[in-house]
Amino acid sequence: MLSNKICIVTGAAQGIGKTIVERFAKEGAACVYACDVNIGDMEESYSKDKNIAVRQLNVCDRQAIQTLIETITQEHGRVDVLVNNAGVTRDNLIDRMTEEDWDIVLDVNLKGVFNMTQAIAPLMIENNSGSVITMSSVVGTDGNIGQSNYAATKGGVIAMTKGWAKEFARKGAQVRANCVAPGFIETPMTKDLSEKVLEHMKNKTPLARMGTSTDIANGVTFLASEQSSFITGQTLKIDGGLVI
Template sequence: MRLQGKTAIITGGARGIGRAMAELFAAEGARVLAGDMSALTYENPSVEGYTLDVSDPESCRACFDYAVERFGKIDILVNNAGITRDALTRKMTDDMWQKVIDVNLGGIFNLTRLVGPHMQENRGGSIICISSVVGEYGNIGQANYAAAKAGMIGLAKTWAKEFAMKGGNVRVNVIAPGYTMTDILSTVPQDLLDKFAAMTMLGRLGKPEEIAKAALFLASDDASYVTGHVLSVNGGMRL
């Protein structure tokens, strides 16, 4: 029960990696508020769904206020919500670019600028940003997504410094998953999935539960001396 008595907000918590994290955190004793535009695809007595649009500052403010009123304080924030709008740069529209930036990068700013100072005042907390192997290495057809996920790393390293000031003791880290079998990959042809798997040292794609276990480590006191770090969970992917 590594998260016993702690409260966590997990964005994008309705399905996929977000669901895996929410259920694992709950199993480890946390009370979880799973923010998402969609309803939860599962039932768990320790996980509460909350309608959240991370790209909307007012929606984030309402979520933050609700969490503080409901639970008293926030101990863990996982910035997981994200979308894709893929196209080669020469074919990428303004809307495709802006929507991904607004959700994947602006979204973590909108919520963390509220939660970070709150944790700092309470002298502790863990913020985890879910980036991507694409944010580390880039990817053809994903200029918007790569930019947002790379920007996330810069924000996290900055916040690791800012929220630790004056004894804040807030840890901020990044997980950069490789290709992980979620709903997003369910429509990808098998030959491409096999290609992605062959790019890893372990010869397979990741599972949401494997990303969740990495997040559990960073959220827990087991990682009490880890901050400003990018943890690549990608099976040894070679690009």
């Protein structure tokens, strides 16, 4: 599905991001740049995967982003797929949320997406081809208690994506922008939740289970591929029917 494509995935060290990297590589991408602020043992994990390149990257560091894109341009001349997956949470009720908790979530989840897309979209437009996929959340479409900051960012990326879908294609370039909005997903971020909380999540979901990172990677791979070549400006909810 992704034969010969040059892809960038942020937040790639674990969970959904890691699964997306592995899926892209399996689907024949020429190179998948697996980017994260903390790369840990990623280089060792992917040492046998010739089409995965691990890069340490903070999406809040605009100079580092520019340096990465310059390197990729020199090596490949293009970027075909960008997956904006990097994100953080700092949950609290509004009367307890600190300004620091607000700022870091906005910086990473919203401005970080802007930083990456601003650096890469012009290259896609110049090459007349590309797919930008940004991770939103059902919290961004329907809200959640104690997540004012997170909801603001996940709703914000949906709004930016709709604008980008129009902007990128305004002169005829076949450059698309879409979002994926997961529901309750089994990731390292949810593994420490109590069994009571996990059961509550499952009971709220019509399909009566937590989603997996593979469920999300399947949707992202579809939006990255030519099979979705006439889809742009959309938000694909992968939530087991949680929000209908």
